[in-house]
Amino acid sequence: MTPREAYDQLATHSKKTSVFGSIGSVLGWDQRTYMPGGGSKHRSEQLSLLAGMGHAMRTDPRIGEWLAVAEGSDLAKNPESVEAVNLREWRRGFDKATKIPQALVEALSKATSRGYDAWVQARKDNSFAAFRPHLEEIVGLVREKADALGWKTSRYDALADNYEPDATAASIRAVFEPLRKELAELVARLAATGRRPDPSVMDNDYPVAAQQNLCLEGAKDIGFDFECGRLDITTHPFCSSFGPGDTRLTTRYHPRHFSHGFFGTLHEAGHGLYGQGLPQEHFGTPMGNSVSLGIHESQSRMWENFVGRSRAFWIFFLPKAQKAFPGAMGGKKVDDVYFAINESQRDFIRVEADESTYNLHIMLRFEMELKLIKGQISVADAPGAWNETFKKLLGLDVPDDANGILQDVHWSGGGFGYFPTYCMGNLFAAQFFEQARADVGDLDAQFAKGEFRPLLGWLREKIHAQGMRYRSAKLCEKVTGKPLSHAPLMRHLKAKLEPLYGLG
């Protein structure tokens, strides 16, 4: 078999595996949107069958044989070529899939399945004690998983790498550390002003049908293609790209609150624009894939926060919102809305946090999971450590574990290493957005006229069309000329928030 033949076999297998994987995405989407309650047992049987068959495809020993033939050849010579990129990522995927022993896969699956149920109940009962033995078991298994995957400096590195390839505890800390200091200080200064926006902007009558229409309009305005996608309702919003031509957004609506539905939609539409912008001719191979969770999140955060929460956007969009909600938005001015949607408010729940405080919630979680994985704190001591760190970062006393360590689903599923990608998404978004301002021209003037194509075109060319050509750190340098830094995000937050709070 020639290297080219081996490569072609890999590509064919990769496409088949991707199409197969996308079948599970359809079932997952249906499960969270339209499936009747009675269907859940059968749906888990379908998904579990797909999971087993998909795992067999990803660990097919022929992949190793094909890789062995193709990797040493000329195909891998130019690291930026389509072939070299695909070979690099196929190797990574195959190694990851085969390194974890089957017994550990099954133990993790059982522990996290039980752990999820226990977490749901523990959160409801506000009782960490009931979740504690499950979390202890999961932490133990996740540490085993990290060891199976292999690591050099820190066991945590093996976990972070699952979500953000090449990310390490050290590389994350290098940007989080300076961000934390400056951000905690900014958030405290904003809170000290005692200023608050007019509460009637956010808390008002927002009929759900009108919200749906406005969300469709907003997503369309920023460029989401509804010929190749949809927007539906779910409890926990998500975006799922099934494949070329089919990207599904979901959001949720609160009849007395504007932000959840609208900015949730822009957020998911940001993910969706990335999905719609990936090079379709490479579908099913790494070159047709997104880079990482952090880069994916940079796209959702950019459209949600850097575009959707900008003053310029609301110069364009307020008349539409006023037409949709004559009661709630009728008499409001651009600056009323602009302040209301950018309020910096220290509170306990991550998913309800604003653009500034959100990052502090993440850094808390990063510190916590790093210590748990390193064994620097025990699971039993975790709630106390959580509350102490929360006080340091956000200045508030956590009232109970439901508002503290029990609020997130991630750890119950073994998802250690995931949290940092949320904050890295914000950091990437800020750095990309600064560069876009430099490259594309006066974005604010464009947004105020409803022109989002110049920014989208720039993202398409610089990021979407590149697929997985570069890992995230390299992509950042390629696009912005600099390594990832906390500075652009801090500049963005200060420039937006200080004037709103009469500071600066």
Add this chain to the structure above:
Amino acid sequence: MTPREAYDQLATHSKKTSVFGSIGSVLGWDQRTYMPGGGSKHRSEQLSLLAGMGHAMRTDPRIGEWLAVAEGSDLAKNPESVEAVNLREWRRGFDKATKIPQALVEALSKATSRGYDAWVQARKDNSFAAFRPHLEEIVGLVREKADALGWKTSRYDALADNYEPDATAASIRAVFEPLRKELAELVARLAATGRRPDPSVMDNDYPVAAQQNLCLEGAKDIGFDFECGRLDITTHPFCSSFGPGDTRLTTRYHPRHFSHGFFGTLHEAGHGLYGQGLPQEHFGTPMGNSVSLGIHESQSRMWENFVGRSRAFWIFFLPKAQKAFPGAMGGKKVDDVYFAINESQRDFIRVEADESTYNLHIMLRFEMELKLIKGQISVADAPGAWNETFKKLLGLDVPDDANGILQDVHWSGGGFGYFPTYCMGNLFAAQFFEQARADVGDLDAQFAKGEFRPLLGWLREKIHAQGMRYRSAKLCEKVTGKPLSHAPLMRHLKAKLEPLYGLG
């Protein structure tokens, strides 16, 4: 390996194959309800991958080995036992799946894929000539398929058996022949009266949102469980049972016509009630499956026509309909609606035909496809033969092929042998319903009070809970004590229609 071990292997494999097959059903449902247009290419790739993998599962040579061990054993001794039934149907499925050579499967798949596109265009252009070469190729391949499957008396038997196990040209003709004579005579007599119902009942303003609510109510009233199902909108209504707890109905609405949406919903709900009534503990094995297309159709037709179009139903349901459509139904009496929904009207299009003429449309198609498969007429002569037979059966001159031989999709997909099951569904429904009247008591008095549980309970026990224990002819004898006959359907139609038309 013991016979029991072989049997258990077969059961496990059968369940896995069924769960896998139900994954394709979810994708098919999504494709016809919510999928954006841009997703169709990727969706065919997903479905084609599933089809290939599903075929591999159904033709797994181990099935033959397991069957060989289990079939001769005590497990197969009592033909009505769960084990014997499952072995019988596994054998049938395995033989069918393995008898057709792969080259023929592929040739048929290509020919019908091209044939479908050609048919869509030909119907649009009203040009049979453009479809003719495709139909000739398909008829040729379908004859080859029949030969591969094997037959004794008539090549057509091998095809009919795919949709209605054990049905043959002769067995179908034995009930169709007397039905045709009596029914054509009845339809002609009704038409000769010149009577027509008040057209404003059907043709009026029926706002779609109100139709949707009323359809949900109607389906719920007759017993469809929406905790384990849904009702959505599609172009061509269908019902899809994914598995235990998840049965999806679809319908379509016309804002100026009441029947399509409402009776379409009752029809699909009838299919759905069968799906919801199958024995869940046997899911994935034949004992948990429906008997045949004819028996499935007997359930949809019963709820649509024998229940939904009964006078008693409308004594109960008219107040609800009047509340939903105060304009269109406000002043109407039960008898106005009863006549309007039971009008016997000779026309050209099968899918728009009423309860009486519908069967004549089917018998025309049965005669046509029988002759095409036997080679008694050529494809070139088919349009002329169609029009001639149509005139004989329905007394009308077919104006063009779009209103004649080009109207149905079935033949373009190679579905010869399918049509008779529609009429057999009506025949089974009539014979079952007569028996239910004898067993359950005064069904009309129950319907008039909105009590449908006694009938549903009878169907559940006699038919649904039996799974595939009996083939359809045997089931009919078991339930009604007699072989299938045309007489109950004729009695039903005469009893309903003659009074409405002032005859009898």
